[in-house]
Amino acid sequence: MQTLLLGADAVEDHATMPAVIDAVAAAFAADARENTIMPAKSYIDLPQYNGDFRSMPAYVNAETWDAAAVKWVNVHLDNPRDHDLPTVLGTLIYSDPETAFPLAVMDGTVLTRLRTGAAAAVATDHLAVADADSLGLVGAGTQAYTQLDAISAVRNIETVVVADRDTEKQQAFVDTFTDRFDVRAGSIEDAAGCDVLSTITPVESPIVDRKWLGERTHVNAIGADAAGKQEHSERTLLDAKLVIDNYEQCTHSGEINVPWGEGTLTDTDLHGELGDIVAGTLSGRTDDDGITLFDSTGLAIQDVAAAHVVYENASDDGDGTAFSLVDTETS
Amino acid sequence: MQTLLLGADAVEDHATMPAVIDAVAAAFAADARENTIMPAKSYIDLPQYNGDFRSMPAYVNAETWDAAAVKWVNVHLDNPRDHDLPTVLGTLIYSDPETAFPLAVMDGTVLTRLRTGAAAAVATDHLAVADADSLGLVGAGTQAYTQLDAISAVRNIETVVVADRDTEKQQAFVDTFTDRFDVRAGSIEDAAGCDVLSTITPVESPIVDRKWLGERTHVNAIGADAAGKQEHSERTLLDAKLVIDNYEQCTHSGEINVPWGEGTLTDTDLHGELGDIVAGTLSGRTDDDGITLFDSTGLAIQDVAAAHVVYENASDDGDGTAFSLVDTETS
Numbered sequence: 326m327q328t329l330l331l332g333a334d335a336v337e338d339h340a341t342m343p344a345v346i347d348a349v350a351a352a353f354a355a356d357a358r359e360n361t362i363m364p365a366k367s368y369i370d371l372p373q374y375n376g377d378f379r380s381m382p383a384y385v386n387a388e389t390w391d392a393a394a395v396k397w398v399n400v401h402l403d404n405p406r407d408h409d410l411p412t413v414l415g416t417l418i419y420s421d422p423e424t425a426f427p428l429a430v431m432d433g434t435v436l437t438r439l440r441t442g443a444a445a446a447v448a449t450d451h452l453a454v455a456d457a458d459s460l461g462l463v464g465a466g467t468q469a470y471t472q473l474d475a476i477s478a479v480r481n482i483e484t485v486v487v488a489d490r491d492t493e494k495q496q497a498f499v500d501t502f503t504d505r506f507d508v509r510a511g512s513i514e515d516a517a518g519c520d521v522l523s524t525i526t527p528v529e530s531p532i533v534d535r536k537w538l539g540e541r542t543h544v545n546a547i548g549a550d551a552a553g554k555q556e557h558s559e560r561t562l563l564d565a566k567l568v569i570d571n572y573e574q575c576t577h578s579g580e581i582n583v584p585w586g587e588g589t590l591t592d593t594d595l596h597g598e599l600g601d602i603v604a605g606t607l608s609g610r611t612d613d614d615g616i617t618l619f620d621s622t623g624l625a626i627q628d629v630a631a632a633h634v635v636y637e638n639a640s641d642d643g644d645g646t647a648f649s650l651v652d653t654e655t656s
Numbered sequence: 657m658q659t660l661l662l663g664a665d666a667v668e669d670h671a672t673m674p675a676v677i678d679a680v681a682a683a684f685a686a687d688a689r690e691n692t693i694m695p696a697k698s699y700i701d702l703p704q705y706n707g708d709f710r711s712m713p714a715y716v717n718a719e720t721w722d723a724a725a726v727k728w729v730n731v732h733l734d735n736p737r738d739h740d741l742p743t744v745l746g747t748l749i750y751s752d753p754e755t756a757f758p759l760a761v762m763d764g765t766v767l768t769r770l771r772t773g774a775a776a777a778v779a780t781d782h783l784a785v786a787d788a789d790s791l792g793l794v795g796a797g798t799q800a801y802t803q804l805d806a807i808s809a810v811r812n813i814e815t816v817v818v819a820d821r822d823t824e825k826q827q828a829f830v831d832t833f834t835d836r837f838d839v840r841a842g843s844i845e846d847a848a849g850c851d852v853l854s855t856i857t858p859v860e861s862p863i864v865d866r867k868w869l870g871e872r873t874h875v876n877a878i879g880a881d882a883a884g885k886q887e888h889s890e891r892t893l894l895d896a897k898l899v900i901d902n903y904e905q906c907t908h909s910g911e912i913n914v915p916w917g918e919g920t921l922t923d924t925d926l927h928g929e930l931g932d933i934v935a936g937t938l939s940g941r942t943d944d945d946g947i948t949l950f951d952s953t954g955l956a957i958q959d960v961a962a963a964h965v966v967y968e969n970a971s972d973d974g975d976g977t978a979f980s981l982v983d984t985e986t987s
Contacts, residue, residue, distance in 0.1 A: 326741075328747075330661070330979055330981065332979065332980045332981050332982075332983075333980075333981075333982060333983030362700045362701070362702075364698035364699070364700065364711070365698075367695035367696075367698060367711070367713050368695070369693045369695065369713055369714070369715045369724060370693070371693075371715065371724075371753055374753060374754045374755075376753075376754075376755075376756060378713060378715070378724055378726075378751070378753075378756060380695070380698070380711050380713040380726050382698050382700055382709060382711040382728070383700070384700045384702065384709070393700060393702075393709055395709075395711050395726065395728045397713070397726045397749045397751070397758070399751075399756035401754075401755055401756050404755055404756075404986075405986045408754075408755045409986060410657075410755050410757060410984055410986065411983070411984065411985070411986050414755075414756050414757060414758065414982050414983075414984070415982065416659075416749050416758045416761070416981060416982055418728045418747050418749070420709070420728070420730075422702055422705060422707075422709075423705045423707075423732075423739075424705075424707075424732055424735055424739045424741050424745075425707060425709060425730035425732050425735075425745050426741060426745060427728070427745065427747045430747070430761050430981070431981075432981055432982045432983055433982070434982050434983045435983050646979065648661055648663065648977065648979075649663045649664075650661065650663050650664075650747060650761070650762075650763055651663070651664060651745050651746065651747055651763045651764070651765050652663075652664030652742070652745075652763055652765045652766050653741055653742065653745070654742070655735075655736045655740060655741065655742050
């Protein structure tokens with residue numbers, strides 16, 4: 326028996342966005358139905374390298390498939406400057422839950438971007454106004470590209486406004502999408518007025534004012550991924566219909582972690598978890614809602630779902646490199 | 657940048673036992689000096705498949721090297737009968753701790769056997785009598801082979817007695833080693849009288865009587881790996897100089913877990929952890945000692961150490977398959 330090796334390009338090729346969105350939505354619904362197992366992330370902090378490793382195992386039993394995987398991922402802040410490597414590198418082992426055979430080992434870096442985009446699309450689908458046609462992006466890094474790909478799969482996006490302090494990155498983003506969208510560079514304020522806003526920055530203090538948001542803007546708050554980080558003003562968090570991906574992770578390291586830790590935002594301010602909305606036991610947007618905000622920290626079950634799509638598609642296409650990795654002799 | 661893929665044969669070829677024993681000893685010493693990070697194993701229990709997954713991440717800073725890895729391993733009891741696959745399958749991602757780049761992905765099944773053998777050798781080196789020349793083995797499965805390989809690297813073993821209910825397995829073991837050792841099939845009682853005894857069975861209730869052990873026998877108790885399992889009589893555990901690999905794991909699922917849970921064996925009955933002996937802060941065998949027993953549950957730091965040897969040796973030899981697994985573009 327062989328294990329399928331799938332590098333970054335293969336992951337990109339086979340993670341067709343509509344399928345990844347469907348799989349991630351199914352994983353969120355499975356989570357709400359308690360058909361997932363997701364131990365807390367294990368951290369290995371290495372201050373001597375200004376970095377850490379995270380081990381993210383999970384099992385998902387969606388209605389039509391089940392799968393298990395572990396993603397081994399890191400945040401090493403000095404990588405770009407000192408090693409010409411990305412801050413984040415990920416590797417994922419995807420296993421058959423029935424036998425534990427490792428069906429695939431794949432790039433987890435591109436995969437992470439894709440599943441993060443897909444989660445924002447799932448949230449947008451349930452929380453943005455039905456006729457949303459404009460998308461604002463704060464941050465023009467690689468995640469911005471995936472946000473646009475994913476969100477335009479669930480809403481008929483025509484206008485895109487991208488904000489970034491780095492005007493070169495900003496222009497590169499505009500150039501990439503100018504054939505497909507009415508896309509322009511703008512300020513954070515310009516971006517925030519769109520029907521949908523995704524914020525994907527590493528800032529530690531709020532940069533998006535409450536008053537810049539449109540009346541019924543849906544916000545995907547992606548950037549905050551560690552204790553102490555926050556992109557949006559506290560007023561926005563208090564005013565919004567506030568949906569989180571996971572209670573433990575969001576209160577610990579998501580967009581809400583700072584005001585929640587200070588007690589200015591409490592559990593009663595939370596509408597609930599995205600999974601319950603997908604599963605139909607909690608409302609999404611209603612006619613009465615103004616701004617909505619999805620706090621996305623990124624869950625191991627999203628990785629499992631995205632990896633499932635990649636593995637199935639690659640297998641069907643006969644793509645990837647088969648390798649005899651583990652000993653399967655019984656004795 | 658490419659990741660080195662190392663299948664089971666490559667792991668076997670490059671995990672030269674003396675080097676693995678040295679690396680595992682260094683990892684135990686590093687652990688005693690608090691130069692390791694080892695989050696608790698994460699379990700994913702899948703009763704519907706009579707199995708579970710375990711995620712085992714760790715970082716080791718030995719004096720001359722450091723490394724990080726995660727092993728993704730399982731126990732699926734129906735695998736041999738229903739799927740012609742081993743009960744345990746493992747895959748390991750080995751990473752540069754400075755950048756988190758995944759240097760290698762390797763088989764973790766053979767690796768687990770090797771590092772388990774190496775830990776028994778480290779314990780034997782510190783706890784068996786210096787002139788030990790006989791080794792008893794209870795259980796003639798694959799682990800028995802590695803126990804003999806490893807222990808004969810630290811003591812001048814001449815006589816080997818192997819016990820197993822399965823006489824075919826027992827004879828196969830004898831046949832394999834008959835050229836190198838005075839090896840014979842025997843009863844558990846015969847095996848227990850040797851200078852060193854390793855027990856590697858999946859039994860749940862004790863099968864080795866206290867009175868069968870030699871006066872100064874050193875025991876490596878390997879088999880118990882889950883709550884409720886025990887190979888040795890309680891009397892043995894109470895009489896022995898009792899050394900454990902890790903307090904949390906041993907009290908939860910090691911050889912001592914049952915009497916410890918019942919309160920008939922308490923913390924005062926424990927001599928201490930193997931790492932402290934290797935680090936020189938706790939005594940190994942002294943002239944006054946009778947029987948000694950090492951409770952081995954298997955630590956993630958052992959996997960890191962063994963993987964380090966495999967990766968370094970394979971790299972030096974230009975062996976393994978280089979593969980572009982993760983996206984290293986910075987943008």
